[in-house]
Amino acid sequence: MQLQLFFPFPSPSPPPLPQIPTLIITSTLFSSFFFFFLVVLVLFSSHQRRQPKGKILPPGSMGWPYIGETLKFYTQNPDSFFANRRRRYGDTFKTHILGCPCVMISSPEAARIVLVTKAHLFKPTYPPSKEKMIGPQALFFHQGAYHSRLKKLVLAAFLPSVIRGSVSEIEQIVLKFLPTWENTTINTLQEMKRYAFDVAMISAFGHKRDSEMKGIKQLYQCLEKGYNSMPLDLPGTPFHKAMKARKQLNETLRRLIQERRGNEKAGGGGLLGNLLGAKNHKVDQLSDSQIADNVIGVIFAAHDTTASVLTWVLKYLHDNRDLLEAVTVNFLFLPRI
Template identity: 35%
Template sequence: MVVLAMVIGLAVSLLVTCGAVLRWNEVRYRKKGLPPGTMGWPVFGETTEFLKQGPSFMKNQRLRYGSLFKSHILGCPTVVCMDPELNRFILMNEGKGFVPGYPQSMLDILGRSNIAAVRGDMHKTMRSAMLGIVSPPVIRDQLLPKIDEFMRSYIDNWGGRVIDIQEKTKEMALMSALKQIASIETGPVSEALKAEIFRLVLGTLSLPINVPGTNYHQGFKARKRLVYILRQLIEERRVSGCYHDDMLDSLLKIDDSSRGKLDDEQIIDLIIALVYSGYETVSTTSMMAVKYLHDHPGVLVELRNEHLEIRKGKSREDAIDWSDYKSMRFTRAVILETLRMATVVNGVLRKTTQDVAMKGFTIPKGWRIYVYTREINYDPLMYPQPLSFNPWRWLGKNMDSHQHFMLFGGGARMCPGKELGTVEIATFLHYFVTRYRCANSLIFCLE
């Protein structure tokens, strides 16, 4: 009985302590004018619920508090905005109290010169350098041939095997990016980079607590190793003087007098950002497109017809060119509908540079605003029968403007790499639907 009483007493004390700590954290952030919501635990906030529950967490909080509520996620006090009109205002008004507000974990791991985080003159410099290596003429003349060659060789070993499409599209997106950026082929260097990039991705969305065993710690270590490998690669390029015709060559050969001249740290951060953004968007969109094609045979037939038409007059080894890519209207519609249904981009983060009034509330200076756009994708006023996979809804529309927003988040700072990502996904789908057929259990059989 004594032991039982002690256990009960300990449990009660623990509950009281937890309740007091939670209450203290709520009082700490109680300020007149703040939106309603909960702040969770000190330091940790509601990060665990946010990462584990995802959309369910957002939906539950919205039901309780409305479309504007406060929380504490990824180490920052944050206001979540799920109001479409407010979201458009925030995204289109950088410089009027809003700047990029990526969490500390992402800033530390992707680098301080990450194009998504910098602003002002530095953003112009980084954007200029990126535009120089992913502009439509560069994609047309230099990158598309590399992407085509890579996709053909990568997909060719899928015949007659059971494929884990999630793992394969992750590897595909990463290896394609490494080839374009630094002419890195499959081998020891690519395997080393792949392992570090996988760890880096996990660390970017985590609490910035540098303790062994945490995703942040692993991601930060992965960044250090990536920086070391990329530094060696840059040094080897300078010593050898060999021409590689890739993005790294272009970045290293920018003249000192050019506005787009970057130092080595900035080049490394730009490369890491390119790999990171391409890996996430290209791999997820490619995987989900295969899933939707498997589930919707009519869409698959239409898509295959478009690509079989492109292959007319070509041999099996003939590459597709820019005019072939530009003719892929239905393919682009499939990509957009996949992005909408799969919500590859849930939203973007902004940070307030001053106290900001929103719908009768005041968001304090230095707080993050999570511009949560996921639910717009299922708005029946914008998309009739929003839960139906219907690529035909995009035909006849300006697909470019939608693609900017849905693939990379949108707003005033459109991502210069969006066309490149679309080209990669479209090229993958071209060879997938012309060389393989979907069967049950996602077994791909060579035709």
Template identity: 25%
Template sequence: MNILAILVIVVSLFLFFFILRRSKGNVPPGSSGWPVIGESIKFVLLGPQKFIKERKEKYSQDAFRTSLFGQKMVVLCGPLGNKFVFANESKLLTSWWPLSVRKALFFPEFVESSTDEVSSLVYRFIRDILRPEALKQYIPVMDSMAREHVNSLWADNEIVKVFPVSKKYTFDLACRLFMGVVDVENVTRLAKHITLVNAGLFSVPIDLPGTAYNRGIKGGQLVRAELMKIITERRKEMVENKFEAAYRSDFLSRMMLVTDENGKFVSEKQITNNIIGLIFASYETTSTAVSFVLKYLSELPHIYDEVYKEQSAIAKSKSEGETLTWEDIQKMKYSWNVVCETLRFIPPALGGFREALTDFTYAGFTIPKGWKTLWTVHTTHKDPKYFIDPETFDPLRFEGKGPAPTTYVPFGGGSRMCPGREYARLEILVFLHNIVTKFKLEKVNPQEKIEFYFLAVPMEGLPVRVTRHKM
């Protein structure tokens, strides 16, 4: 009887899992890794580029299954995968962020809300504050702050660690433009808290003392508390002097005048969530881009010379003390090609996560409802099928029509293309102008190791030797 019972159980389990597998259809091949942590550790150790390359070769060039952040996940590969995601926003897929990101960034009562619900204010407001026409007024501020930054952190030093000083510049600028915060003490305190958040943003969601996830949550609490103080004080200013507040130039003051469908001002917590989203979407990614643009200029003299020639011509057209203008930015065509090639080589962001709204089929595979998907720059940017000689740094590949559609996607695509891409372009080019017109750059350690996770991190901080141009 015992043997019969065991056989019945074994057969029943076999049938159960067979039926379960059939019900899911032909899910993409891959591995789920270990319980809870999935393949997250391998993802970190290998870096996203190598992790994805190995699994494409092992499982499928179209899509493969993995498990990251405790979630079943399918990576959609190549330009067709990118196109599929971008074309099916809000139809088959919706935006999704890992729990570690949501718990670190947002108030607890918003953690279970959809990403679109939390960020709805930004997307209603973004057309006004980040469209090119609106951003023109920020160019003089960017230029003035870049000059101050160069004078204080570059001018008197023979060697500059590009990575940390670039992060300081982009964060100071974000505080000024997004929130009108210029007090050094406030900015320094916010930066310290945000460093904690960054440590746990994309981590395995295990909330134990000492874990990156735990540090990220604590950092998020501190950031939100600081922002709530700023918003409360700003609300008081608005009550006392409504006309002046209405015409403040920073994003926060303007955001506080936005009303919901019932004509009520949006709550302080909702504003805080969205300001945090703006900071994190712009700060780390832009500082990474700036740093690696300067890395390649310090390593490739022939590229530097062409950028210097272009930027010098613009500088010579300006009178003493005159700041850059929108028209000047439009003349920086070769410089922007260099930035684009840098973003192809070392993208400032991994890609984007989505959640399946329903079962759907892609490339002959079934993706079940509720599963998470990932589109990523690492399935196309270094692929020789889309970029000839992909390991050669060549800005001229962005001349004319440039790369084929959905092969070059540092800013995403479709309806959710990064709304801050024009802000990033202006910030990077303004900073580049202020460095290149003053200094010749030379890489101190050509063999410096670069660690890849969700962002690229130079292990020595990208030290460069700076030499002032002869007047």
């Protein structure tokens, strides 16, 4: 027997969807836009309030709140970015890039005031984002007693008597690079960065195993890519990747520091050995964080600056053949170490 069901009334159709009046949609969009505009206005007002009252700042533009002129800086050639503002505002102008309000100077007279005649009025530092990446305990973020005792330890690692012991290793680095430069066109600055980094690793860590140095080098190169990035710690951004690499680099250095602390013969030497042996220099013992931050800081300082100097040296030697010949002759008569 089959059971059939009958409905005395037709099955009701679903009620029609309510029609949202165009006015409501327009009002919603307007409200969203107004809210966004209000947020921007609040940020801008806050940004304006942070400007020093009663202070005379040079001409220029601070751009948008927080991001400033960073987008313009990245979408233009940096040389064009500064040249355009110099042409418009003069040799000294204000701007806001990489999350940091700043005043740019481009004349020798202004540079002399900042670096020489009025140097006591200025504190050398870096944007907060770069301080996070290098490490807040690094030498060049501090003044006073802490700066003095760290400077003493760092300089002791780069005395001529200390460097003399690494000449043969540095020579091997040069010999390793030379074949890769034959019969080809190279980017001198990039090659000098590679060379300077390898030398900096010897200066920082002394004699260490290649496997350990390779891992540290890879992490540092990832960190370096975020140095001049917008400080947005969001997944996928260069800054986020750099901070992640910085955390891993810190863990690697801490393991190396603990190994050195436990075994003084574990490939000692270099800046790391000096920082660990602070008591030998009549300086209070440093923490692992202080040591790690200063090792990274010295690599950072030695890397770009040294590479730039070497690039200019090579250019001047290339452009002045007489000078190149004189340097070559002088080198041939140097006593071999």
